[in-house]
Amino acid sequence: MIDQHLVPDVWIAAFVRASAFAATAPIAGSGAVPRIVRGALALTIVPALVERLPRDRGLAGWPEQAIVGAAFGVAAAMVAAAVSAAGSVIDSSMAMRPFGRDSVFGGQQGPFGRLYSLAFAALFLSTGAMMHLCSRLVDASSSAVHVMSVRGAEALVAESFEASLDIAAPAIAAQLIATLATAMAARAAPRINGLMLASPAATAAVLVVVLAGVAPAIRELVDVASLTGSTAP
Numbered sequence: 001m002i003d004q005h006l007v008p009d010v011w012i013a014a015f016v017r018a019s020a021f022a023a024t025a026p027i028a029g030s031g032a033v034p035r036i037v038r039g040a041l042a043l044t045i046v047p048a049l050v051e052r053l054p055r056d057r058g059l060a061g062w063p064e065q066a067i068v069g070a071a072f073g074v075a076a077a078m079v080a081a082a083v084s085a086a087g088s089v090i091d092s093s094m095a096m097r098p099f100g101r102d103s104v105f106g107g108q109q110g111p112f113g114r115l116y117s118l119a120f121a122a123l124f125l126s127t128g129a130m131m132h133l134c135s136r137l138v139d140a141s142s143s144a145v146h147v148m149s150v151r152g153a154e155a156l157v158a159e160s161f162e163a164s165l166d167i168a169a170p171a172i173a174a175q176l177i178a179t180l181a182t183a184m185a186a187r188a189a190p191r192i193n194g195l196m197l198a199s200p201a202a203t204a205a206v207l208v209v210v211l212a213g214v215a216p217a218i219r220e221l222v223d224v225a226s227l228t229g230s231t232a233p
Helices: 008-024 035-052 062-093 111-126 129-140 150-188 194-212 214-229
Strands: none
Touching: 008 035, 008 062, 008 129, 035 129, 062 111, 062 129, 062 150, 062 194, 062 214, 111 129, 111 214, 129 214, 150 194, 150 214, 194 214
């Protein structure tokens, strides 16, 4: 049961921390999510934070609470951005210019960028990774203030880069092989215009590889969603 006689400062500090988290967390922090939804997420987390915030050794100020909440949200968003980056790489390998606005993470994205982002959003919410991320925020609130260190940020960047390469590597390899094949064909037969064949050949090769690797790509997206939910600064 929640103690209804807690001082208002505790509730305000919990709301500041939860609001900063909701404004920066994956999916919830994107411009595609209405403000009322982000506010509802923050209000849902507040009672649990109130129960965990330490009061025996003093309560950190509101700026510190905002930093802690944003640190958890940004750390998870850094890992989640790997999916969007992988989709952008695949779009680029197919000679597609990014167009439209990504409805999950915001910004300009091509078709595969939006598709991968939407797939990640569905897995992130359906597998319970979002709930696990909120649980980690609440559990960590009973200990000292958490701030992302330089080493922790470097580790998150490395994890995000590795996850992005795992998803986009087959498409990159297909583009490279198709480009080399058209170059060799143009060299063997000078009448063949290699520049004209390179783009359609690379696009076809990447499309075949992406369609053939749907099952491994889904497993990679599940891994990224799980990693995002377990991320902490």
